[in-house]
Amino acid sequence: MAxxxxxxxxxxxxxxxxxxxxxxRGHKLLKDKRDELMRQFLDLVRENKRLRARVEEGIRDANRxxxxxxxxxxxxxxxxxxxxxxxxxxxxxxxxxxxxxxxxEYKTFFRSADENDMYSYGYAFTSCDLxxxxxxxxxxxxDMIRLAETEKTCQLMASEIEKTRRRVxxxxxxxIPQYEETIKYITMKLDExxxxxxxxxxxxKDMMLEKAHNYTA
Amino acid sequence: xxxxxxxxxxxxxxxxxxxxxxxxxxDSVEQARKxxxxxxxxxxxxxxxxxxxxxxxxxxxEFFREKMNPAIIPIPGITGNTGIGMKNVxxxxxxxxxxxxxx
Numbered sequence: 001m002a003x004x005x006x007x008x009x010x011x012x013x014x015x016x017x018x019x020x021x022x023x024x025r026g027h028k029l030l031k032d033k034r035d036e037l038m039r040q041f042l043d044l045v046r047e048n049k050r051l052r053a054r055v056e057e058g059i060r061d062a063n064r065x066x067x068x069x070x071x072x073x074x075x076x077x078x079x080x081x082x083x084x085x086x087x088x089x090x091x092x093x094x095x096x097x098x099x100x101x102x103x104x105e106y107k108t109f110f111r112s113a114d115e116n117d118m119y120s121y122g123y124a125f126t127s128c129d130l131x132x133x134x135x136x137x138x139x140x141x142x143d144m145i146r147l148a149e150t151e152k153t154c155q156l157m158a159s160e161i162e163k164t165r166r167r168v169x170x171x172x173x174x175x176i177p178q179y180e181e182t183i184k185y186i187t188m189k190l191d192e193x194x195x196x197x198x199x200x201x202x203x204x205k206d207m208m209l210e211k212a213h214n215y216t217a
Numbered sequence: 218x219x220x221x222x223x224x225x226x227x228x229x230x231x232x233x234x235x236x237x238x239x240x241x242x243x244d245s246v247e248q249a250r251k252x253x254x255x256x257x258x259x260x261x262x263x264x265x266x267x268x269x270x271x272x273x274x275x276x277x278x279e280f281f282r283e284k285m286n287p288a289i290i291p292i293p294g295i296t297g298n299t300g301i302g303m304k305n306v307x308x309x310x311x312x313x314x315x316x317x318x319x320x
Binding site: 038041042045046048049052055056059060062063066067070078082085087088089090091092093095102104106109110111118119120133134137138141144145147148149151152154155156157158159161162165 | 218219220221228229231232233234235236237238262263265282283285286288290292293294295297298302303305306309310312313314315319
């Protein structure tokens with residue numbers, strides 16, 4: 001591991017020691033964040049898969065009914081029946097903070113007071129298969145909205161986890177070893193300087209003694 | 218207040234109109250791409266796109282991945298399930314964990 005390009009001075013040593021401490025603390029915090037995010041994410045992903053399987057199944061059902069309705073009724077009739085929907089859905093999004101990831105929470109509102117009020121046609125001229133198709137779609141609607149919420153949350157969390165993981169790795173494998181090496185390098189350099197000063201002093205003392213008293217140690 | 222949109226070929230999405238979703242019938246990928254600009258304005262909380270259309274727009278949909286809204290959700294159309302939706306979920310897992318551990 002490369003030693004940072006710094007002057008081997010005491011000031012630099014104190015700075016580096018402080019930086020190392022911060023890096024260690026940051027690393028610990030980020031690692032905790034990553035672990036917690038991962039735990040929540042895995043739960044969410046399982047939920048996401050379950051919801052998706054259910055929604056896909058429901059849509060397949062609805063399509064089957066729709067296909068039968070189409071074969072029984074003329075296209076224009078179906079168009080007329082579904083042309084003016086009575087129901088309209090709107091969603092309110094509140095933002096929630098989960099481990100510093102901003103995730104959405106959906107709240108659904110229906111225009112008509114009864115949320116089962118979705119048949120936009122009289123029953124006289126339409127096939128019951130059309131009713132079935134609309135019914136099976138409306139059955140999975142809450143799941144569809146939950147799916148949208150969960151899937152978005154998963155996507156947002158995934159990118160945050162990726163970022164956090166990279167940070168943890170950078171700290172663990174690059175920054176912290178680099179600081180440690182540099183601190184070791186500076187300490188050794190300073191010790192070396194001290195030793196050389198001591199020997200120089202001893203030598204000077206010897207020389208002075210020799211000069212004053214003709215004394216050899 | 219946000220709306221919910223459904224985009225895809227007409228036969229696949231017509232039923233959703235009855236539920237109160239806004240429908241955007243498209244015949245071609247070009248048309249769908251134009252509609253995406255409408256969705257990007259932030260009026261929609263969720264946009265369900267049929268897998269057939271979504272597969273032609275994968276590069277554009279990548280842009281929405283990290284945005285708060287809309288949530289772009291692929292759904293199977295009348296032609297059947299191609300598995301793009303599940304693949305998307307696996308992609309999230311792969312991005313987060315490094316490999317798809319839940320399959």
